[in-house]
Amino acid sequence: MSRFQRFPTAPARRILVCRAIAILVSVIVVSLLLAMSGRNVGELAHLVLTSTIGSRFGLEDLALFMTPLLLTGGAVTVTRRMGLWNIGGEGQFYLGAAGAAGVGLFIHGPAILILPLMALAAMLCGMIWILLPALARAFADVNEIITTLLLNFVAGLLVYWLATGPWRDRVTGALASTERLPVSIPDLWGVVHWGFPLALLIVGGLAAIMSSTRWGYEVRISGASAGMARYAGMPVRVRIISAMLLSGALAALAGMFEVAGTVHRLQGGMADNFGYLGIVVAVLARGSCLAVIPAAFLMALILDVGIVLQTQQVAATVVLAITGLVLLLVAIADECAHYRVVTPATGRTVRKAS
Amino acid sequence: MADPVKQGNGTPPVLQLLGVSKYFPGVIANEDVNLDVRPGEILGLLGENGAGKSTLMNVVTGIYQADAGEIILDGYGAEFATPQDAIRAGIGMVHQHFKLVPAFTVAENIHLGWSETPKRTSRAVLEARTRELSERFGFPVDPAARVETLSAGEQQRVEILRVLSREARLLILDEPTAVLTPQETRELFTALRAFRAKGNAVIIISHKLDEVMEITDRVTVLRAGRNVGTWATADCSPNMLAATMVGHDIQRQDLHARSGDAAPVSTAPVISLRDVTVRNDQNVVTLSDVTLDIFGGEIFGVAGVAGNGQRELTEILTGLITPSAGTILLDGQAAPSGAAAFAKAGVGHIPQDRLNSALAPSLGITDNMAVREYDRAPIGSGVLYRATEAHALAETIAEVADVTIPDFSMPVRNLSGGNQQRLVARREMRIARRLLVAAYPSRGLDIGAIASMHRYFASLRDEGVAVVIVSEDLGELLGLSDRIGVLCGGRMMAVLDSITADSEEIGLLMGGRTSGASVQTEALT
Ligand SMILES: Nc1ncnc2c1ncn2[C@@H]1O[C@H](COP(=O)(O)OP(=O)(O)OP(=O)(O)O)[C@@H](O)[C@H]1O
Numbered sequence: 012m013s014r015f016q017r018f019p020t021a022p023a024r025r026i027l028v029c030r031a032i033a034i035l036v037s038v039i040v041v042s043l044l045l046a047m048s049g050r051n052v053g054e055l056a057h058l059v060l061t062s063t064i065g066s067r068f069g070l071e072d073l074a075l076f077m078t079p080l081l082l083t084g085g086a087v088t089v090t091r092r093m094g095l096w097n098i099g100g101e102g103q104f105y106l107g108a109a110g111a112a113g114v115g116l117f118i119h120g121p122a123i124l125i126l127p128l129m130a131l132a133a134m135l136c137g138m139i140w141i142l143l144p145a146l147a148r149a150f151a152d153v154n155e156i157i158t159t160l161l162l163n164f165v166a167g168l169l170v171y172w173l174a175t176g177p178w179r180d181r182v183t184g185a186l187a188s189t190e191r192l193p194v195s196i197p198d199l200w201g202v203v204h205w206g207f208p209l210a211l212l213i214v215g216g217l218a219a220i221m222s223s224t225r226w227g228y229e230v231r232i233s234g235a236s237a238g239m240a241r242y243a244g245m246p247v248r249v250r251i252i253s254a255m256l257l258s259g260a261l262a263a264l265a266g267m268f269e270v271a272g273t274v275h276r277l278q279g280g281m282a283d284n285f286g287y288l289g290i291v292v293a294v295l296a297r298g299s300c301l302a303v304i305p306a307a308f309l310m311a312l313i314l315d316v317g318i319v320l321q322t323q324q325v326a327a328t329v330v331l332a333i334t335g336l337v338l339l340l341v342a343i344a345d346e347c348a349h350y351r352v353v354t355p356a357t358g359r360t361v362r363k364a365s
Numbered sequence: 366m367a368d369p370v371k372q373g374n375g376t377p378p379v380l381q382l383l384g385v386s387k388y389f390p391g392v393i394a395n396e397d398v399n400l401d402v403r404p405g406e407i408l409g410l411l412g413e414n415g416a417g418k419s420t421l422m423n424v425v426t427g428i429y430q431a432d433a434g435e436i437i438l439d440g441y442g443a444e445f446a447t448p449q450d451a452i453r454a455g456i457g458m459v460h461q462h463f464k465l466v467p468a469f470t471v472a473e474n475i476h477l478g479w480s481e482t483p484k485r486t487s488r489a490v491l492e493a494r495t496r497e498l499s500e501r502f503g504f505p506v507d508p509a510a511r512v513e514t515l516s517a518g519e520q521q522r523v524e525i526l527r528v529l530s531r532e533a534r535l536l537i538l539d540e541p542t543a544v545l546t547p548q549e550t551r552e553l554f555t556a557l558r559a560f561r562a563k564g565n566a567v568i569i570i571s572h573k574l575d576e577v578m579e580i581t582d583r584v585t586v587l588r589a590g591r592n593v594g595t596w597a598t599a600d601c602s603p604n605m606l607a608a609t610m611v612g613h614d615i616q617r618q619d620l621h622a623r624s625g626d627a628a629p630v631s632t633a634p635v636i637s638l639r640d641v642t643v644r645n646d647q648n649v650v651t652l653s654d655v656t657l658d659i660f661g662g663e664i665f666g667v668a669g670v671a672g673n674g675q676r677e678l679t680e681i682l683t684g685l686i687t688p689s690a691g692t693i694l695l696d697g698q699a700a701p702s703g704a705a706a707f708a709k710a711g712v713g714h715i716p717q718d719r720l721n722s723a724l725a726p727s728l729g730i731t732d733n734m735a736v737r738e739y740d741r742a743p744i745g746s747g748v749l750y751r752a753t754e755a756h757a758l759a760e761t762i763a764e765v766a767d768v769t770i771p772d773f774s775m776p777v778r779n780l781s782g783g784n785q786q787r788l789v790a791r792r793e794m795r796i797a798r799r800l801l802v803a804a805y806p807s808r809g810l811d812i813g814a815i816a817s818m819h820r821y822f823a824s825l826r827d828e829g830v831a832v833v834i835v836s837e838d839l840g841e842l843l844g845l846s847d848r849i850g851v852l853c854g855g856r857m858m859a860v861l862d863s864i865t866a867d868s869e870e871i872g873l874l875m876g877g878r879t880s881g882a883s884v885q886t887e888a889l890t
């Protein structure tokens with residue numbers, strides 16, 4: 012008689028297989044729901060495939076979605092290594108966008124100078140935005156989840172105010188946005204700008220930092236065992252602060268890429284949940300920097316599918332529902348990966364106890 | 366050597382294992398093990414570190430499933446999918462590393478995950494029930510106390526009571542006395558004898574052979590996962606058991622004798638404490654006015670009942686805490702601040718609770734072995750951390766520590782308790798150029814490993830390194846150290862020359878009494 016037994020560790024291959032099954036199941040569930048609401052699933056599936064991974068435009072869209080997700084996902088992963096959560100990606104994204112837009116709008120010069128300056132300003136703003144939660148965490152043990160989260164709302168309002176107030180577009184009189192930025196990140200392939208390969212590079216670099224720098228090692232140890240970090244005399248506070256600052260800078264860079272590469276102006280609501288979706292990406296990536304890439308791809312795919320479905324009069328909230336479903340099933344899959352069938356020992360010839 | 370006991374024809378065994386095997390990737394933890402334990406007996410389970418004792422007991426209690434073999438309970442085949450199944454069948458286990466919820470009270474821990482816990486209940490009810498259980502089984506506990514405030518011995522009583530209250534007939538104890546004071550050990554043994562007298566059975570794992578001789582009726586020895594034999598304790602001697610475990614005779618040597626080319630005891634102290642006082646978070650004095658010089662080339666033993674300032678003293682000596690008053694001199698200079706600076710200055714530290722303070726349990730062995738040397742060549746260079754060099758270091762440490770490791774990325778918590786200790790000890794000895802501070806270094810080690818660690822301490826001493834050993838085992842201290850300091854209530858009661866000191870005198874000092882004339886305050890000045 013065999014049965015399932017939970018093992019303390021799960022090998023990566025099992026996790027992958029279980030997750031593939033989870034994603035398959037979520038596709039089936041979504042199809043079933045659509046079929047039950049009277050849609051032609053075959054037609055929809057064809058449409059979804061051709062307009063996402065099946066066509067050039069679809070692939071361009073995917074890359075555009077992936078760019079900010081790579082960075083916000085990476086941002087959350089950095090703090091996960093330290094055993095912390097940065098829930099404030101959304102706010103840092105806004106601040107990064109605002110800082111970049113400020114430079115782009117008010118400093119004029121050749122793009123080759125202005126773009127790096129925008130990136131610097133963005134990262135600086137993002138770091139300032141997370142500085143308070145980081146200090147509170149390091150010195151007063153204030154839970155960073157709450158502080159980073161609350162600052163998101165402040166950041167969102169700040170950008171609304173900038174875009175409709177002091178920085179509003181006085182040329183075309185468009186509502187709720189600044190005028191178009193004079194510089195932009197050059198396009199690489201269709202609408203895909205250079206931010207996409209850069210984001211991939213940054214995530215790769217992040218993986219290298221985590222695995223092969225002393226800083227990455229200290230973050231790994233401090234995150235895994237506070238007792239050992241103390242024992243080895245590691246500067247835990249400094250590591251908390253630096254990991255959180257890096258995280259803030261990454262999320263802010265996503266804002267800069269978005270404002271200078273895709274939207275070309277600062278407008279309220281432009282973060283579009285990319286900061287929060289970064290948390291989803293990081294959860295899917297299970298703390299591994301390189302796994303952020305496939306996780307961001309999956310998340311981008313879900314977003315893209317959602318847009319296609321919207322054109323077919325499926326409610327916009329369906330994206331959230333699908334994301335929730337995928338996360339739930341993936342979490343179940345991760346747990347299932349710990350279980351294996353064991354056959355208790357009966358096959359062996361039993362010796363007589365005489 | 367006595368013959369293994371023939372399978373008796375008296376009472377049927379409570380538990381019988383037939384040909385049990387358990388494999389981990391790259392490791393044979395158990396192979397073809399036969400074992401039985403009868404009602405009304407205490408069986409000792411012996412073996413070197415990593416011999417598979419804990420794993421075998423985890424198989425019996427359903428934490429692991431056997432890859433082959435049979436478990437027979439009261440004459441019937443049994444298999445347990447979970448520890449809950451095992452406890453329902455009357456088998457309870459107290460693990461090498463305790464598994465209580467630190468933030469919960471004793472009463473809450475006792476009632477956690479128990480089918481007989483009343484559905485609607487209150488604190489008072491749980492505490493009353495706990496008090497009643499504690500009286501019934503003769504294990505005094507304070508039901509309202511939070512577990513994290515208890516000493517190791519008290520926590521262990523809670524663990525045992527938790528198991529007994531679920532009507533265990535077979536109690537399995539994995540190295541129960543490793544963390545106990547001699548007094549607590551005596552109390553535990555009294556309770557175990559009472560438990561046995563009611564017709565119950567006990568399996569006890571221990572590395573302390575005199576305790577095994579004292580408490581067990583029979584012993585089963587494992588070597589490299591295989592069963593070497595079972596003997597009636599009356600037919601055994603500690604030497605014979607040691608030889609059976611290791612597979613060859615163990616020579617005792619006199620470690621006081623210095624090798625011919627040994628460095629002499631330094632004239633200037635390596636580390637000096639001057640009127641050092643430590644207060645804890647509650648502003649209670651835990652170390653009081655300690656003045657001490659420790660010299661290169663000597664082994665300084667620290668005796669005392671646990672909890673009398675040993676932890677604070679080791680943390681002061683390794684830079685983990687700074688004194689509330691007083692000064693510390695390292696090689697005559699004001700000591701640097703911080704544990705990292707101490708380590709860099711050549712101070713190694715084998716702490717009391719290695720799994721949680723010297724290791725990151727969830728990380729791989731490589732990461733854990735690099736912690737003392739990641740900031741220097743060849744592992745660290747500039748800002749870089751070279752994983753391949755770290756791996757090479759881990760391999761070197763594992764080799765001198767005599768620990769076979771199938772996979773260096775495996776979480777270090779998967780190693781046997783003794784092997785974790787061996788790795789930490791070797792890692793720290795590598796950096797101890799000036800001073801090695803070892804708290805209870807032989808805890809959890811088998812005798813072979815203890816002997817080789819003691820030899821290594823002696824050779825560090827001969828190289829001119831100062832070695833501080835905190836231990837509750839007076840035999841260990843007397844056999845190894847040049848001087849012995851006795852701590853009581855945070856005070857250094859006296860520093861004695863170990864050649865002239867006797868254990869009775871030390872015992873009195875440990876209890877806080879000074880016996881006048883024989884007390885020397887500074888033996889080496
Ligand atoms: N979960 C696991 N995964 C891989 N290997 C394991 C695991 N648990 C134990 N081992 C290995 O099995 C062997 C036996 O370990 P076990 O803990 O049973 O030893 P032990 O006899 O209890 O030793 P000690 O006296 O040091 O506690 C060791 O080599 C250990 O590394």
Ligand SMILES: [Mg+2]
Pocket residue numbers: 418419420461539781782783
């Ligand atoms: Mg063990």
